[in-house]
Every structure is written in C-alpha cells, then in structure tokens.
Amino acid sequence: MEPIKVELREVNGQKKAVFTNVIPTAEQYDEMIEALGRTRGAIEPPVPADLPSGHAVTLHIEDAPRAEIGRELDGSSVLMLRHSRFGWLGFRFAEKSREWLIEGLIADAQNAQQKPNPQ
Structure with a gap:
C-alpha cells in the first residue's frame, strides 16, 4: 500500500486534513483514526483526566x-x-x-x- 500523505491546513477558518497524494477509502480513514488515537494515547502530555476550565468542547449532535x-x-x-x-x-x-x-x-x-x- 502506498503511504498516505496528509497535511493539516486551515480552509475557510477551519482546520482540515488535506490528502496530497491519494483519496483514502472509508476503511483507510477508520485505520488512520484508530492509529492516531493509539498514538495520541501514548504521547506526553496525556489527555487531561479532567476537562480544563474554560475549554471549549465541540459538541457533535447525532441525528440517529x-x-x-x-x-x-x-x-x-x-x-x-x-x-x-x-x-x-x-x-x-x-x-x-x-x-x-x-x-x-x-x-x-x-x-x-x-x-x-x-x-
């Protein structure tokens, strides 16, 4: 499998992942999300145990x-x-x-x- 190259860019005021060499499949997105989560869990500083005071959380509304x-x-x-x-x-x-x-x-x-x- 060819490596997937991704850049974090600001597009219309929002940070977006932009793929520079291929368009990933849904399965590849799932694999990347899982890998990024494992990597984030292993680096310092860890995700805070408590929600930081004043931290803005983006709430995601699920239709179903x-x-x-x-x-x-x-x-x-x-x-x-x-x-x-x-x-x-x-x-x-x-x-x-x-x-x-x-x-x-x-x-x-x-x-x-x-x-x-x-x-």
Whole structure:
C-alpha cells in the first residue's frame, strides 16, 4: 500500500486534513483514526483526566444516536457509542465508574424534568 500523505491546513477558518497524494477509502480513514488515537494515547502530555476550565468542547449532535451495552467476564460494563465521524467508540467501566455514570445520568434526567422546556 502506498503511504498516505496528509497535511493539516486551515480552509475557510477551519482546520482540515488535506490528502496530497491519494483519496483514502472509508476503511483507510477508520485505520488512520484508530492509529492516531493509539498514538495520541501514548504521547506526553496525556489527555487531561479532567476537562480544563474554560475549554471549549465541540459538541457533535447525532441525528440517529446508537449505543450498545454489554458486560465483560470480570463484571465490568462495556458501553459502545456510535459517532458518525469517528465510528464506534468503546468504553469499559469498572463497578465504581459504572455507578458514577448511572448516578450522573439519573441526576441530569431528574434535573431536566424539573426545569421548564425553553421552547
């Protein structure tokens, strides 16, 4: 396979990946995303454990959200979330983390029910 050459450029005020020698297939994009994620996970500084104060997060709205939930042999939970740009993202939660997630989602749902809908 020929190496894929990519440059990060600013186009109309947005950073874009521009491929200079080939147009990758969907499978090649998936492989690159996976490889970039593994590489980012191995370099310093690591991704912060907490969201930095004042950090702007780009929220991605899914028109057709999908999730799958499973259980590992050790009792931990697996949550697979489909992201239309990055594919399926898997998260493994030990019992304490699973409880934290459940409590947070329940509290958010209860909080949302108590507030009037701004329509």
